[in-house]
Amino acid sequence: MDLALDEAESVEGIEKTGPRGGTGPGEKPRSLWSDAWHQLRRNPVFIISSLMILFLVIISIWPQLIASGDPLQCDLSKSQQGSSPGHPFGYDTQGCDVYTRTVYGARASITVGVCATLGAALLGSLLGGLAGFFGGWGDALLSRVADIFFGIPVVLGGLVFLSVVTSTTVWPVVGFIVLLGWPQIARIGRGSVITAKQNDYVQAARALGAGNGRMMLRHVAPNAVAPVIVVATIALGTYIALEATLSFLGVGLRPPTVSWGIDISNAASQIRNAPHMLLWPAGALSLTVLAFIMLGDAVRDALDPKLR
Known part of the structure; x- marks a missing residue:
């Protein structure tokens, strides 16, 4: 039985690699992921966006590398003054250095975007994957619950949900974004799993006696995760913009947290x-939102052979 399953998995590898194959006779065919990486390395959009995101991540972790001041240290005598030596972006109304606050503001935005995306992707892909794989009443229930969340206006929901929260940390905002963001990824994951489980190698593994756990982890999930990754990458930039919008309206991040929206x-x-x-x-x-959207577009083009 194990030998038969291994043969089915070898057929799966052939179907996944498809006609892309190697470049010469006898060369081992590339998998979907190695082929996608090969495409990404040659895509200038991916390189530029990756460098921008890498820079943003570095300054969000170590802002003192390029900003030596304190974003909360202000001098009212310099209120609204323009650029000066050592302060290229000038001062705000409270006399705080705009350059220092701009650099330190990356930390909150990146933290919210990354944590919200990870939470929504894990929750949405888990629920959507299980619903798509098993179907039945669980699938129908998930679809109806997702429809309810799709009907909630995001900004209005944020005004209602976050207006009663008194915490000044990023976690209430992250929780709200995850709460309204998982249905989109769940729907994408559900559709991908339904498509993947109809492939011949999955049917062969089922006929040879593979259990649901083995089929889900070894055959279905690796072939259904690509659309989820693409949607999550693009959504990360959207979540950063949403955090700034909620902070602008006064219900997102609040002082003393340093945020671009504030x-x-x-x-x-x-x-x-x-x-x-x-x-x-x-x-x-x-620029931050643009970088993540560009990265998502590049990953989508690499993972979808139809777009090449």
């Missing part, structure tokens, strides 16, 4: 008198 909210009323207060945090937010 700084944009404080600068909105002074855009005519001190446009530099709005320009730099808004520019950093836009």
Whole structure:
């Protein structure tokens, strides 16, 4: 029985690699993931976006590498002043250094985006995968629950849910985004699992007596995870923008947490008198969201042969 299952898995490998194969006779065919990595390394969009994200991650972990000041140290005598030596972005209304706050603001945004994406991806892929694999009443129940969450306006839901939270940490915002973000990934994961479990190698493994756990982990999940990764990568940038929106409205992150959304909210009323207060945090937010969307597009193109 084990020998037969191993033969079925070898057939699975042939079907997954398909006609891409190696470049010469006798060369071992590349798998889906190695072929995708081969494509990504040659994609300038992936390289540029990856370098941007790597830089953002580094400064979010060690902001003192490029900003030596304290983002909470302010001097009212310098309120709304423009750039000066050592302070290239000028000062905000409270006399805080805009450059230092912009650098330190990356930490909150990246933390919210990464944690919310991981939470939504794990929860959504688990529920969607189980529903798609087993079907039945569990699948129907998940679909109806997901429809309910899809009907909740995100910003309005954030205003209602987060307005009663008094914590100044990032975790209430992360929890809210996970709560409203998992249905999208669950639907993608469900559809991918339904498609994957209809492949010939899965049917062969089932006919040879493989249990549900073995089929799910060895055959279905590795071939259904690619769309989830693509959607989660693009959603990460969306979640960062959502955090900034909620913070701008006063229900997301709150002082003393340093956030781009908070700084944009404080600068909105002074855009005519001190446009530099709005320009730099808004520019950093836009570049961050753009980087993750570009990364998601590059990963999607690499994992979907139809788009090559």
